Amino acid sequence: MCADTPDYKDTLNLPTTEFPMRAGLPRREPEWLDRWARLRVYDRLRETAGGRQPFVLHDGPPYANGHLHIGHALNKTIKDMIVRSHQMMGFDARYVPGWDCHGLPIEWKIEEQYRAKGKSKDDVPVVELRQECRRFAEHWVDVQREEFKRLGITGKWDDPYLTMDFHAEAVIAEEFMKFLMNGSLYQGSKPVMWSVVEKTALAEAEVEYHDHQSHTIWVKFPVVNATHGPSPLDEPDDYVGYGSDLLVDQLKEAQVVIWTTTPWTIPQNRAVSFNPDLAYGLYRVVEADADNWARVDDTFLLADRLADDVMTQARVAKWEKVREVSADELERVTCAHPLRGAAGADGEWDFDVPLLPGEHVTDDAGTGFVHTAPSHGADDYVIGQKHGLPMTYNVLEDGSFRADLPLFGGAVIFDHKGKEKDANKRVIEALAGVGGLIARGRVKHSYPHSWRSKAPLIFRNTPQWFVAIDKPLDDGLGELGETIRKRALHSIDRLVKWTPQSGRNRLYAMIETRPDWVLSRQRAWGVPLTCFVKKGARPDDPDFLLRDPTVNARIAEAFRAEGADAWYADGAKARFLGGDHDPEDWEQVFDILDVWFDSGSTHAFVLRDRADGTPDGIADVYMEGTDQHRGWFHSSLLQACGTLGRAPYRNVVTHGFTLDEKGEKMSKSKGNTILPDEIIRQYGADILRLWVAQTDYTADQRIGPEILKGTADSYRRLRNTMRFMLGNLSGFSEAERLPEAEMPELERWVLHKLAELDEAVRKGYAAFDFQGVFQKLFQFCTVDLSAVYFDIRKDALYCDGDDSTRRRAARTVLDLLFHRLTTWLAPILPFTMEDVWLDRFPGDDSSVHLQDFPATPAGWRDADLAAKWDTVRRVRRVVTGAIEVQRRDKAIGASLEAAPVVHVADPAVRAVLESVSFEDVCITSAIAVRGDPAPADAFTLPDVDGVAVVFAAAEGEKCQRCWKILPDVGSHAHPGVCARCDAALA
Structure with a gap:
């Protein structure tokens, strides 16, 4: 600038805003919370909801x-x-x-x-x-x-x-x-997940699975009876095959082998299950060490697919398959309990154990036969109910066996801290003592635990209330x-x-x-099962439960006045039964409801x-x-x-679920937990909320320091967009608003994009797709606005005269953008959008959260215009790419120093470019669009066919107000400026 050229800086419409670049969210967010409470925002929205x-x-x-x-x-x-x-x-x-x-x-x-x-x-x-x-x-x-x-x-x-x-x-x-x-309410006795630590039944939702090392044993159930099946011939003696005496005798000498990881359930066994769809065989031990539990000539019934594994576990050196065994044969087999006749058992297990069909049996692991204790397993219970097996009540609520159970009285499965005690060991020793095992070991597997105490659970048969x-x-x-x-x-x-x-x-x-x-739960803190049962009646008796609406109404009335503690008050039973029923005839239930x-x-x-x-x-x-x-x-x-x-x-x-940055589950022991309070103290709640919006919450998400840094960077870019809008809207009034019909194409293109966004945002929010909403808005703000529209229109906003059509149109569009972006983003970034809103509309009663998404006129859509500007933007990328090479090579400092030549092969594309101020679009001082072939060294982009750019320096002098390099600079009333700036200064 010459010494006698004025400084035109004060004549520019530069952005004016107090909206800070640094958000200061950890410090400022509590102030907005207090403000919303003072404004009663939530209640006001309810009060003004109308229809x-x-x-x-x-x-x-x-x-x-x-x-x-x-x-x-x-x-x-x-x-x-x-x-x-x-x-x-x-x-x-x-x-x-x-x-x-x-x-x-x-x-x-x-x-x-x-x-x-x-x-x-x-x-x-x-x-x-x-x-x-x-x-x-x-x-x-x-x-x-x-x-x-x-x-x-x-x-x-x-x-x-x-x-x-x-x-x-x-x-x-x-x-x-x-x-x-x-x-639908009934009392039944079923096996349920039971916590011996918490002494209560647990629902499936209260159970989690962790690795647990269990004892594993292979147990022999001696066959005591195998009956003939129907012969395919009139004379069974002529048929040495299925159902013959020879084969029946073979089975009578055999032993069915089961495998279990819960040895403590063997005393409760009442059957063995097999699957009729599996292939079974009779297998004989040919060679075995003298100290093996499996002896030479022992014959075992096993699933074919698992026989090799079982024999290996039993350390059998050599074995052979004697013959196949059909499902019909297995159904006619009866076994003895492995503890039958054990010394000191007092006849407790001197009963027959039937073989029963069950679809739950597989040959993926084990032996192909499943030991069945109806009181201690879901599948076992179903089999037991179907075939009338007896239930047992050997295991008490503290995880111990009833004191009078022979051999195992007082043995404990898990103690009050969830530690394994002596029940498994004592059962295994007893089985070994009677020759009931062929192998034992340990296995690490997934096992149910209480999600509260983290202690292992047992399946236990107890009287419970069911629907x-x-x-x-x-x-x-x-x-x-x-x-x-x-x-x-x-x-x-x-x-x-x-x-x-x-x-x-x-x-x-x-x-x-x-x-x-x-x-039902066997605890104290909760709502009790407000019912009464008749003394001496069985659960299947029709009058076992008291069903009286008057009694029910008394209970509900008392609970409304006093809470559920009324159930435990002295005299509660007589109070609720009133004079309608004799309290001596009824028992009050004190279990509480599952939470x-x-x-x-x-x-x-x-x-x-x-x-x-x-x-x-x-x-x-x-x-x-x-x-x-x-x-x-x-x-x-x-x-x-x-x-x-x-x-x-x-x-x-x-x-x-939320995982750490490596995709691992968070836990205190790993030291990889991230607390919300820590994020808020460092970044603010809006950064945490933005992380939520950027994730696909329908799958597991990851969070950690590096991810949060990336989130904060996205936030800063978005904040810059909002700050640009605020700065260039300073002083905007309705008198300045320009009708859509009078706007330049570029502004009408932005309106088209807003109309598309309005539909996408509403659909996304309605579908709970916050990631999709934010990605579209972020892309629009950083690419369509910051990198294109704002970049192009900065010159008009700063340098055009106050009444110029371009500037008025741009400010009108900025106002429309402001109202939409602040409301569209408010559900995701409520603190920041309140900050943006109040910067423009301060006031004691003002809040973005009292607004709705603005309606968007259907007339804003213009598909033809959008297609035209897609073409303009595609060619613009080649031009800006060519200029960036010159800047990188230090040939120029700014794009306004360039006046490139753009070679465009397609005449239709040339016509499009010639219909717009393409030099303004490319932010150059001049530009030439030509149809002749480009030189071989022209700049091109592989994804934009038919466009090549040759760099040329702009000719003329630099305007001291807008910095464009133009031939007419210095030939106007105001020294050192171009015609446009001279008019603006006038």
Whole structure:
């Protein structure tokens, strides 16, 4: 610039904004939280909903026990995005957070506190224990509520639902009593997953599987009888084959071999199962060491596919197959229990053991025969019921054998800490002592454990309360099926939409094959099974259970006033029975309900009973982790199908688990856990929320320091886009707005892109596809806007005159962009978009979260224009690529120093380029579009055919205001400027 040339900087319309580059989210986010609370944003949206269609996401209650982990943050953030996006799409989107407050984990914590003080929970009055549990839950509800709010989760935080509220406890009892009245409740004796540590039955959802080293034994069941089958000939003596005396005698000398990893169950054996579809044979030991348990000439019945492995395990040197054995033959075989006649057994096991067909038997491992103890296995129980096998009651609640059981009385399977004790060892020694083994060993395998105590479980037969899911119900709700199972399968198939679809398949398969629902738990903290049984009556007697609506009403009324503690008060039985029934004739049940029944009932006391619920008690969305297919989704489905007749949800959305950066499960022992609080302190909640939006939550996700750095980088790029908009909208007024029809093509192209985005964003949010929504918006902001539109229009925004059409059009489009981007992104980044909104619209009553997504005119769509500008942008990439080479080689410093020649082979493409200000599009001072062949050394891109660029330097002087190099600079009224800038200065 010459000494006498003015400094034109102050004449430019440079961006003006106080919106900071550095977000400062950890420090500033709490201020916005306070502001939203002061504005009562959530309540105001409810009060102004008017005739909006309700949309309810029903919160699957987290457990009120401990600080939040990263899975909680993922879960609640997805829910928040669903609620906020549907609110902004025009719904009355309601979200009532809730907590699961009953159950073993809390009771366990209180027991630990008692033990630390040298007390036993059995020494404490039950109501006192329950009140301790209630106080514990109240504390953690308050802690978790603040941690959830810090994530920016919107909802009715001042009035959540709690399963321990008196009204909730009353409704849970009422829902239970519906099963009592409709005939599906029964008391049965079945094997259930039993925790000897917690002394209670566990539901499948409370079980996790870990590696466990078990004893493994191969046990001989001596054949004591093998009868003839029908002969294919009239004269059996003429047929030395199937059913002949010779072959029957061979079987009578044989021994059926079973393999088990639970030696302690052998005393409870009542049968051996085989699969008629497998191939079996009779095998003889030919050579064996003298000290082997398997001796020469021993004959064993084995599955053909497993015979070699069994003989190897038994250390048999040589063996032979004597013959094949058919399924019909096996059905006529009877064995002795391996402990029959054992010294000191007092005849306890002197009974026959039948061979029974069972489809659960495989030849993948073992021997092809399965030892069957109906009291200690699900398949065993089914076989036992089918064939009338007796149940045993040898194992007590503490994991010990009954004291009077011969040989094993008092033996312990697992102790109160989950450690293996002497039961397996004593059974193995007894079997070895009577010659009942051919091999033993140890095996590491997946084994059920309690997800609370982490202790191994046992299958144990105990009297429990069940809901029959295949019994026809007399409740008048049979339109969708007469049984709970049929209603549940119909709901899954016809009434519910699944995201992802695999969730449907998983839950359908579970419901299709699941057994009856075990409701009872042998604990104290929860809602009791509010029923009475007749003294002296058998469970199958018609009058075993008291079914009296008047009694039920008294119980519910008391629970509403006093909570479920009323069940444990002195005189409770007489109070509830009233004068209608003699208390001496009835026993009060004190088991508590499975907590999954509590949470499965929430549709009744939240969706049905609350004013902010739903008219039909059915939620629009249930959204939880994939583990809830066997948990909350499952129990809610069963419970509602029994009391409501159908599923309590219309959509089920499922997310996966959160892993570390290496894809490994997080655990404290590995030191790879990442807590939400740590991320918030370092980055802010919006970065955590952005990580959620960038992941495919339907699968397992990864998180770690490097991933979060990448997320923060995406955030910074997005923030730059918003800052550019704010800076260039300073002072914009309605008087400046330009009608669409008067806008240049470039602006109308942006409007077309906005119209496409509007449809995609709404569809994405409606489908809960936050990753898809964010990717489209991020791509638009960083590529279409920052790298193209903003890059092109910076010159017009800064240098054009205030009233120029280009500048007015650009500012109008920036305003339209502002309203759409801030609202479209608000469900994902609520803090940042509030920051953006308030920078432009400060005020005590202002919030982006009181806005809806703006309507987008259909007239903005212009497919022909979009196609034309796709062509322009494609050629522009070749030009900018050529210029970048010159910049890299230091031939030029800025693109305005260039005036390239663009060789375009296609005349139609040349016509398109000549119809626009292509030099402005390419941000050069000049440009020439030619149709002649390009020189061999011209710059090209392999994916853009027919376009080549030759670099040329711009001719003329540099405008001291806009920096373009043009021939006319210096020939106007204002020194050192081009014609455009001279007009702007005038």
